Amino acid sequence: MKLPVTDTSYQKKRFTREELIRHMNSFSLDLKISVGIWYFAPGGGRFHEGYTQPKTIPERIEMAADMAKYGVKAIEAHYPNEVNEENYYLYQQLEKETGIVLQSCYPAIFYPKEYEFGSLSNPVKKYRDKAIKTLVDCLKFAADKKLHHAGIWPGIDGYTYSLGTIYYEMWDSFEAAVAQAMDEVPGVIVAIEPKPYEPAPNNIYRTTADGLIACKDIEARLKNKINRDILSKGIPLMGMQPEIGHIRMGFEDTPYAIARCTREGRLFNTHWNSQPLGNYDQDLNTGVVEWQQAEAMLYLLKMTGYKEYFGIDINPERMPSVKAIEINSRALKIMNERIDSMPHEQIIESYYDPENHRGDIETIFLDTLKR
Numbered sequence: 001m002k003l004p005v006t007d008t009s010y011q012k013k014r015f016t017r018e019e020l021i022r023h024m025n026s027f028s029l030d031l032k033i034s035v036g037i038w039y040f041a042p043g044g045g046r047f048h049e050g051y052t053q054p055k056t057i058p059e060r061i062e063m064a065a066d067m068a069k070y071g072v073k074a075i076e077a078h079y080p081n082e083v084n085e086e087n088y089y090l091y092q093q094l095e096k097e098t099g100i101v102l103q104s105c106y107p108a109i110f111y112p113k114e115y116e117f118g119s120l121s122n123p124v125k126k127y128r129d130k131a132i133k134t135l136v137d138c139l140k141f142a143a144d145k146k147l148h149h150a151g152i153w154p155g156i157d158g159y160t161y162s163l164g165t166i167y168y169e170m171w172d173s174f175e176a177a178v179a180q181a182m183d184e185v186p187g188v189i190v191a192i193e194p195k196p197y198e199p200a201p202n203n204i205y206r207t208t209a210d211g212l213i214a215c216k217d218i219e220a221r222l223k224n225k226i227n228r229d230i231l232s233k234g235i236p237l238m239g240m241q242p243e244i245g246h247i248r249m250g251f252e253d254t255p256y257a258i259a260r261c262t263r264e265g266r267l268f269n270t271h272w273n274s275q276p277l278g279n280y281d282q283d284l285n286t287g288v289v290e291w292q293q294a295e296a297m298l299y300l301l302k303m304t305g306y307k308e309y310f311g312i313d314i315n316p317e318r319m320p321s322v323k324a325i326e327i328n329s330r331a332l333k334i335m336n337e338r339i340d341s342m343p344h345e346q347i348i349e350s351y352y353d354p355e356n357h358r359g360d361i362e363t364i365f366l367d368t369l370k371r
Contacts, residue, residue: 006148006189007235011262011304017352020303024344029302031332034074034103034269034311035067037082039283040321051317057082061090065098066322070329074103074148074309079138081108088145103148103309104191104269107131107138110156110199121157121174121204132177139185148309149268151191151241152178158200174204175214179221182237186226191241191268196250198281207250208257211240215266236266243271243313244294245281254293255300262304270301271313272328283315285324287331298332299339338368 015023040063041055055063064075075091077083083091083105091102109119109131117123119131135152142150157174159165182190194211195203205211215238219231227237240261247257261267274289275282287294310332316324343364350357 005187005230005235005237006268006308008189008239008268008308009234009236009265011267011306012265013305015303017348021345021348023305024302024348027302027305028340029298029306029336031071031329031336032073032309033071033329033332034076034309035064035072035325036076036311036313037061037064038078039313039315040064042315042317045317057087058090061094063322064094064100067325068098068100070326071333072100072325072329074101076104076106076311077102078108079105079134079141083141085141102145103311104151105138105142105145105147106151106153107135109134110153115156118157118170118200118204120152120154120177121170123169123173128173128177132181135178135181136184139181139188139190143185143188149189149191149239149241151193151269153193153195154204155195155199157204158197158202159204160201162202170204171214171217175218175221178218178238179223182218182227183222183224186224187230189237189239189268191239193241193243193246193271194250195243195246195281208240208242208247208252208260211242212260212264212266215239215264234265236264239266239268241269241271241311242267243273244286244297245271245273245275245283245313248275248277248290248293249279249281251278255296258297258300259304262300262306267304267306267308269309269311270297270306271311272332273312273314283313285314285316285331286312286328287335291335294331295335295339298335299342302339342368 037060040060041052044050095101109115114127114130122128139150192205192211192214194205194207196206197203205214218238230237242257242261244254247254272286274284274286276289312325312328314324346360347364350360
């Protein structure tokens with residue numbers, strides 16, 4: 001059976017100066033907005049109770065339906081606690097009524113107490129095997145439902161103390177586990193979402209570069225003929241799902257980090273929010289903090305011809321989730337209109353000929369603020 005594979009290798013294309021100018025003047029991003037069902041009713045944190053009432057999955061699906069009017073095209077969920085074989089009909093009904101599709105699923109291998117010392121990298125085999133089984137089942141679900149991708153947030157994988165951590169073993173265990181699952185369910189692309197810390201004091205893949213290295217190391221372990229054939233065509237099977245908040249927690253420049261992913265054709269999905277540089281993971285609404293970082297990221301995506309999704313990943317503790325999605329959707333649309341209206345030829349020429357375009361980028365930025 002031929003499995004559909006999302007091909008992001010187009011992102012690797014290099015443009016000449018003239019080609020890039022034509023591309024920027026003719027290409028506009030399609031804001032296919034997706035939402036994560038997990039934050040529709042945020043729970044309590046470490047220091048306070050939840051401010052909203054818990055919601056069942058059917059109630060959350062109803063909330064998602066209300067978001068269609070704000071341009072939401074897809075929904076993301078964790079397997080098997082938020083989406084599974086038994087409740088999938090609810091997502092089918094959502095698509096039939098609103099056009100919102102189930103975009104992706106992620107194995108729920110970070111919250112259960114069994115993963116106190118990690119999931120796919122857990123040194124205790126019985127817990128690692130349980131995590132692998134959940135990942136395999138998640139990939140089977142993604143393949144069966146023909147989802148855009150599956151993803152892994154290794155939030156609980158990592159270490160507490162630098163002294164005594166056997167890093168080679170930690171990385172080998174995680175990467176071998178992912179490769180094992182992917183070979184058991186071939187033809188599914190899988191995205192990693194790096195993060196410097198939380199909930200593990202030090203996450204296993206702290207930065208964008210760490211995630212990209214992991215992608216290559218995992219692909220090198222794949223043995224299934226279907227997977228090897230896909231890789232031989234230049235189509236990545238392992239990719240990235242970077243989040244603005246996680247990037248800024250790690251003191252990385254957002255568009256730079258994203259360009260690292262697109263350069264290798266590995267940007268499978270994007271997660272949007274805002275975050276003060278460093279600090280704990282806040283998941284604020286897009287653009288509320290560091291608007292320029294988000295807008296520069298959007299401009300970079302326009303330059304690379306990005307065609308995948310724009311996932312809003314927030315924690316709206318103090319406002320209704322539907323209202324938060326309205327705000328985030330509006331912010332992305334405003335940014336997209338702004339970058340489309342920019343003088344692209346002048347911006348590109350300023351890069352190639354900086355001596356004769358001193359101050360032009362700053363002037364362009366100031367001019368756009370007046371609109």
